[in-house]
Amino acid sequence: MAFMLVGFALMCMSSGARALTTCTGSAQTVTLSMPIGVTVPRDAPVGTLLTGWTTTPATPNWYSCSATVQESIGVGIWPLVTELSGTTIVDGGATHSVFKTNLPGVGIAMGSRLYMNGCGWEPGWTPVAGGRANSCNSVTLLPNGGQIRAVLVKIGAITSGLVSAGPIAQGKLYANAAWDTKWPITISTTATQITVLSCLTPDVLVNLGSHKSSEFKGPGSFTSMTSFKVALKSCPAGINRIDYQIDAVTPVLNAAGSVVALDSGSTATGVGVQLLDGSGNVFPLGTPRNLGGYSTSAGGDYAIPFHARYYQTGPVVGAGTANSAMTFTMSYE
Numbered sequence: 001m002a003f004m005l006v007g008f009a010l011m012c013m014s015s016g017a018r019a020l021t022t023c024t025g026s027a028q029t030v031t032l033s034m035p036i037g038v039t040v041p042r043d044a045p046v047g048t049l050l051t052g053w054t055t056t057p058a059t060p061n062w063y064s065c066s067a068t069v070q071e072s073i074g075v076g077i078w079p080l081v082t083e084l085s086g087t088t089i090v091d092g093g094a095t096h097s098v099f100k101t102n103l104p105g106v107g108i109a110m111g112s113r114l115y116m117n118g119c120g121w122e123p124g125w126t127p128v129a130g131g132r133a134n135s136c137n138s139v140t141l142l143p144n145g146g147q148i149r150a151v152l153v154k155i156g157a158i159t160s161g162l163v164s165a166g167p168i169a170q171g172k173l174y175a176n177a178a179w180d181t182k183w184p185i186t187i188s189t190t191a192t193q194i195t196v197l198s199c200l201t202p203d204v205l206v207n208l209g210s211h212k213s214s215e216f217k218g219p220g221s222f223t224s225m226t227s228f229k230v231a232l233k234s235c236p237a238g239i240n241r242i243d244y245q246i247d248a249v250t251p252v253l254n255a256a257g258s259v260v261a262l263d264s265g266s267t268a269t270g271v272g273v274q275l276l277d278g279s280g281n282v283f284p285l286g287t288p289r290n291l292g293g294y295s296t297s298a299g300g301d302y303a304i305p306f307h308a309r310y311y312q313t314g315p316v317v318g319a320g321t322a323n324s325a326m327t328f329t330m331s332y333e
Helices: 002-017
Strands: 022-025 028-032 037-041 059-066 071-079 083-091 094-100 106-116 132-138 142-154 161-163 166-175 178-189 192-197 226-235 242-248 252-254 259-261 271-277 300-312 326-332
Touching (some): 022 178, 028 142, 059 106, 059 166, 071 142, 083 106, 106 132, 106 166, 142 166, 226 242, 252 271
Antiparallel strands (some): 022 059, 059 142, 071 132
């Protein structure tokens, strides 16, 4: 009878031990060192990774726990920044949520790799979204830890500025069937300066000069050409591709000939303005052209040659002022 009482007492102690896992740890901040500065072409597509993936140290011992019976023990990671609904990137076949930063147009994506009590490191990175956790059963003293990585992502139009340093995620210990809030692991990034790359393009005023109506010989005839250049100043290095395009501000009178109408303030009649390239050929309006010769390693100043002239569009040319306008648009990738 005494033996049976002792056995009963031992079973009670064993059952209680299942909820008496003991752990040690400390609240700490882990720094995720992001690049000091990065450059991005102004028109890089949304979803472009602005940095490479940056990781914290692989730390298996954020916490140490001891259990006398098998129990689920592990770590969870929660974002501390706002998730952008519907905004994701795909990396390594996995879809990552993107979170808000202080700089408009720039987001941050995160992944984690956990070291679990008794099971060791997870084999690969897992996206961090609304929160994730993993655990392992063990009956011995083993550590629990993790590693976080992050990357900056273009999510919209960017203006040069600073992505501020600050906390982005937090790790917590899971033991005794509950989350322990005494020892949070705060993941905090360093600041990154974002510089948007583009060239300076001053406005161009082209003086087509004065011409006699006798220079025109009928519809489709034209005056002598006036040469001009569009300057691209201080183009930075690092842009992958530069394209340019010219569009009409006034109505297009002859699309094949790139002839546009005079503006509403002009008094001349029967003529338009024709745009030609540097070789004297018709320059197509509304069509992107690549800037040949740009050096992505050196940048520099460039000039694109053009010609323009008056072009007869009506049966009779009437004297007066003859002005028009076109827009020059650059795109950078």
